[in-house]
Amino acid sequence: MFASARSRTLIAGAAVPLLAAVALTGCAEKSKAGGKGGVQVTADDKACKVSDDEFPAGNVKLQVENKGTKVTEVYVYAPGDRIVTERENIGPGTKAEITTEIKAGKYEIACKPGMKGDGIRQKVTASGKGAAVExxxxxxxxVAAYRTYVQKQADETVPAAQKFADAVEDGDVAAAKKEYAVSRIGWERTEPVAESFGDIDPKVDVRVDGLEEGQKWTGWHRLEKSLWEEKKLSAEDKKLAGRLMKDLKDWRDRVGKAEITPTSMANGAKELLDEVATGKVTGEEERYSHTDLVDFQANVDGAEKAYELLKPVAAEKDAQLAKDLDKQFAAIGKLLDEHREGDGFVAYDTVGKSDRKKLSNGVNALAEPLSRLAAAVAS
Incomplete structure (x- = not known):
């Protein structure tokens, strides 16, 4: 889901919507920027203040605080607006802590009050003074197994999406509706990696309220609107189906070049839960088709896969965290099972407020321990 603030993605970590602090670990020495407490980055509705603009490369801890009145998010961008790390949905007066691996180089920290636009940016440098991450x-x-998983999801998405695109190009509304949700599963399972390239996600997964000024609406959700709200397919829609396939093939061909680290896997898992909380539980993601629960399941699948691969180390470092995650993944699975219908799920607009609340509580219960996974594998 590409919300208005969701820029470009996750290469090596997890950004933070209102960076309150950046603490540095995994280095031979403490950063001169902030010492033991780390680099302080304080955001409000009009500012993004970073106490130090240079810190050692390596495992970096981001301690975030939102002092503004708006929900915010924070990104760490590499050149070309490739996302090194990001965190959404940091509420006013709240804090977050993210651990991520950052290589030596030039970056920008962007605070995005209201989770919109390019953000208020500060240039920072990760110096080569830190010890190499062991x-x-x-x-x-x-990491190797996850890379294989991500590639497999992309490889399987392209033919699934081709069925959807073929139906659109044939003007077959019923067939296109049938293939729509299925075509998105692989993307939703691995969206943080897909977003890391910066330019693909805005083309294929942007919602109407996520469009930047002057941006043409393309991708799945534009076609979703035609199918369910307009109930017909235009000549322009047929062209958009071809454009969607071109962009998805580009994504598939670039997945192997994605920068993936243990912390980016962990932070990506948390990001997938944030996607559920901000888009699926609310019904905003699939507002026309109401296929949100398919996306919900795919997001959970992707998060659980990352966790399962990291679990051997996470359990050694923090046995209680692993127990908590096992428990909460099982719990969210049971909640989703209550809404299954045939091979899929019921339409989300048939799910009542009380059941939506249960799903939301389940997501929150899982998101909390999941937010500590990156720190566990980096310690």
Whole structure:
């Protein structure tokens, strides 16, 4: 889901909507920027203040605080607006802590009050002074396995989306509706990696309220609107189906070049839960088709896969965290099972307020321990 603030994606970590602080770990010495407490980055509705503009490369801890009146998010961008890390939905007066791996180089920290636009940006440098990150070999194996998983999801998405696109191009509304949700599953499972390239997500997954000024609406959700609200397919829609396939093939071909680290896997899992909280539970993501629960399940699938691969190390470092995550993943699975229908799910507009509240509470219960996974594997 590309919301208005969701820029470009996750290469190595997890950004934070109102960076309150950036603490640095995994380095030979503490950063001169902020010392033991880390680099302080304080955001409000009109500012994004960073106490130090240079810190050692390596495992970096971002301690975030929102002092504004708006919900915010914070991104760490590499050149070309590639997302190194990001975190959405940081409420006014709240804090967040993110651990991510950042290589030596030039970056920008962007605070996005209201979760819109390019954000208020500050240039920062991760210096080469920090010690190289030494990983447990099991984490390297986890990264390799996750890379294979992500590629498989992309490879399987393209033919599934082609069925959808073919139906659109044929003007077959019923067939296109049938293939729509299925065509999105692989994307939703691995969206944080897909977004890391910066330019693909806005083309294929933007919602109408996420459009930037002057941006043409393309992708799945534009076609979703035609199918369910307009109930017909225009010549322009047929062209958009071809454009969607071109962009998805581009994504598939670039997945192998994505920068993936243990912390980006962990933070990406948390980001997928944020996607559920801000888009699926609310019904905003699939507002025309009401296929939100299919996306919901896919987001949970992707988050759980990342966790399962990191679990051997996470359980060694924090056994209680692993127990909590096992419990909460099982719980959210049971909640979703209550809404299954045939091979899929009921339409989300048939799910009542009380059941939506249960789903929301389940997501929140899982998101809390999941937010600590990156720190566990980086310690």
């Amino acid at each position: 990983r447990d070999p099991k984490l390297d194996a986890a």
